[in-house]
Amino acid sequence: MKPPTRRLAGVALLVAAALITIVSRFASKAPDGLTRVATDNGMASAPSHEPLLSYGPATGLVGALVVLLLVSGLMLLLRKGR
Amino acid sequence: MPDGFLDAVTSTATGVLAIGGVAAALRGTKRELSERTTPLVGLCATFVFAAQMVNFPVGAGTSGHLIGGALAAVLVGPWSAILCMSVVIIVQSLLFADGGITALGTNITLMGLVSVAVGWACVVVLRRALLRSIRWLPVVAGISAWASVVASSAAFTGLYALGGTVPLPMSKVLVAMVGWHALIGLGEAVITGLVVASVLSTRPDLVYAARPLIAARTLEIRTGATS
Numbered sequence: 001m002k003p004p005t006r007r008l009a010g011v012a013l014l015v016a017a018a019l020i021t022i023v024s025r026f027a028s029k030a031p032d033g034l035t036r037v038a039t040d041n042g043m044a045s046a047p048s049h050e051p052l053l054s055y056g057p058a059t060g061l062v063g064a065l066v067v068l069l070l071v072s073g074l075m076l077l078l079r080k081g082r
Numbered sequence: 083m084p085d086g087f088l089d090a091v092t093s094t095a096t097g098v099l100a101i102g103g104v105a106a107a108l109r110g111t112k113r114e115l116s117e118r119t120t121p122l123v124g125l126c127a128t129f130v131f132a133a134q135m136v137n138f139p140v141g142a143g144t145s146g147h148l149i150g151g152a153l154a155a156v157l158v159g160p161w162s163a164i165l166c167m168s169v170v171i172i173v174q175s176l177l178f179a180d181g182g183i184t185a186l187g188t189n190i191t192l193m194g195l196v197s198v199a200v201g202w203a204c205v206v207v208l209r210r211a212l213l214r215s216i217r218w219l220p221v222v223a224g225i226s227a228w229a230s231v232v233a234s235s236a237a238f239t240g241l242y243a244l245g246g247t248v249p250l251p252m253s254k255v256l257v258a259m260v261g262w263h264a265l266i267g268l269g270e271a272v273i274t275g276l277v278v279a280s281v282l283s284t285r286p287d288l289v290y291a292a293r294p295l296i297a298a299r300t301l302e303i304r305t306g307a308t309s
Binding site: 002003005008009012013015016017019020023024027028029030031032033034036037038040041042043044045046047048049050051052053054055059060062063064066067068069070071072074075076078079081082 | 083084085086087108111112115117118120121122123124125127128129131132133135136137138139140143144145146147162165166169170173174176177178179180182183184235238242246247248250254255258259262263265266281284285287288
């Protein structure tokens with residue numbers, strides 16, 4: 001029997017929360033591919049703007065919630081606008 | 083990508099391209115959305131955001147993280163995927179200063195438009211050429227994800243050649259970008275394949291790229307039952 005969509009959605013949200021709060025603690029701190037190439041080759045970047053939040057378990061969840069609300073809201077608007 | 087890598091003209095051009103791509107995606111998504119799959123688009127974007135927080139090592143003091151363009155295209159369709167990626171990139175930039183504001187257009191072009199377009203094109207071609215069974219879709223998704231990462235890195239190099247703020251030997255930059263991202267793409271391929279396999283094993287009807295295969299499989303069963 002197929003699990004209901006709501007259960008699948010719950011599992012997906014739990015996995016996302018686990019990635020942000022648990023797995024991200026073990027994430028590599030090494031520079032990513034672009035940063036590595038930029039450093040090795042002397043690409044110049046401008047100073048970045050001040051972040052409103054810095055990445056962490058709690059703020060990561062806030063960011064994920066913002067993404068979920070924005071995309072879900074956008075999809076509902078698009079469906080209503082058809 | 084932070085601010086300052088590309089000059090103002092190139093950044094403006096990619097900004098215009100990104101706006102055009104997102105506008106087209108808004109129209110395309112209306113056709114793509116179904117009542118059953120609408121909530122999944124938000125979930126997909128949330129998963130991509132979460133997965134992008136996890137850098138994995140690729141060796142020699144370098145890491146990579148999921149881009150997610152091909153994954154999103156396989157799960158929710160290419161137009162919806164462009165919107166997913168765009169929102170993720172905008173939130174990362176505005177809330178976390180992860181990616182420059184003047185580089186928003188470039189980041190959406192590379193990780194939204196190029197990654198999704200190349201990933202989806204590979205899925206369509208491979209699905210038509212190779213797939214006889216839905217079981218192979220995770221492999222197709224993985225290969226497409228790898229190609230999407232490599233294509234995005236090559237596209238970055240092309241943009242840098244057009245409007246990089248520091249003159250560099252582009253062949254060297256191309257080899258370095260594509261070389262590192264070919265490695266990072268392996269991680270992208272594994273993650274994409276595993277996620278697609280997981281969703282396929284429970285609810286194949288919710289996987290956008292599986293729809294034609296499910297329709298074909300249903301037809302096969304009906305044909306077998308009547309003969």
